[in-house]
Amino acid sequence: MSDGAPRRRSVLLISGSTRAGSVNSAVIATAAALLPDGVDADVYDGLLLLPHFVPDHDPDELPPSVADLRRRIAACDAVFLTTPEYAGSMPAVLKNLLEWTVGGDEMSDKPCGWANASAPPGRAEATYEGLSATLRYTDGNVVDAACVAVPVARDRIGPDGLVDDPEARAAIAEALRQLLLASG
Numbered sequence: 745m746s747d748g749a750p751r752r753r754s755v756l757l758i759s760g761s762t763r764a765g766s767v768n769s770a771v772i773a774t775a776a777a778l779l780p781d782g783v784d785a786d787v788y789d790g791l792l793l794l795p796h797f798v799p800d801h802d803p804d805e806l807p808p809s810v811a812d813l814r815r816r817i818a819a820c821d822a823v824f825l826t827t828p829e830y831a832g833s834m835p836a837v838l839k840n841l842l843e844w845t846v847g848g849d850e851m852s853d854k855p856c857g858w859a860n861a862s863a864p865p866g867r868a869e870a871t872y873e874g875l876s877a878t879l880r881y882t883d884g885n886v887v888d889a890a891c892v893a894v895p896v897a898r899d900r901i902g903p904d905g906l907v908d909d910p911e912a913r914a915a916i917a918e919a920l921r922q923l924l925l926a927s928g
């Protein structure tokens with residue numbers, strides 16, 4: 745029974761970079777810090793724990809890391825991603841994560857957004873088009889207003905590991921606001 749308090753919501757935040765000192769992971773940490781009151785951040789930390797996707801897996805006996813991923817997607821109200829471009833597309837580790845979500849219903853209609861932090865502006869556009877297309881294949885609800893280009897140069901990461909550019913921070917916050925609007 746509801747106690748009348750507003751329901752807490754959460755956003756699953758995923759960086760496609762595994763690099764120490766990653767700009768994309770700094771954007772994800774910044775997004776976590778910018779979420780409004782009442783919204784929890786779940787910063788995904790399992791990218792390198794996921795085995796390669798194999799279609800033959802019994803859906804009732806998924807590897808623990810995959811079960812954890814799916815549980816976290818099911819539990820969140822929205823998903824927000826960033827990724828570097830590697831050789832013209834998203835890194836294989838991120839595509840692998842998304843392949844593991846196909847066939848489950850956790851992503852069904854889940855509001856999804858992204859921030860393209862690639863700098864200088866105009867980089868990685870095809871990669872983010874591809875990310876949106878893949879998210880649609882997973883049945884995610886790609887919220888256009890929550891998909892933004894926010895170029896972040898490496899020297900705009902502060903000592904706290906967060907993006908210190910006010911314009912970029914405002915754009916990330918607005919993308920998250922749009923994502924949460926779409927999540928009801």
Ligand SMILES: Cc1cc2nc3c(=O)[nH]c(=O)nc-3n(C[C@H](O)[C@H](O)[C@H](O)COP(=O)(O)O)c2cc1C
Nearest residue numbers: 761763765766767768769828829830831832867868
């Ligand atoms: C193996 C590899 C391939 C890359 N391929 C591209 C590319 O195709 N296009 C591009 O714009 N940048 C490419 N880059 C540069 C990265 O996308 C860029 O450095 C990015 O900012 C790294 O993100 P991170 O700081 O979050 O790790 C590549 C980097 C690596 C290591």
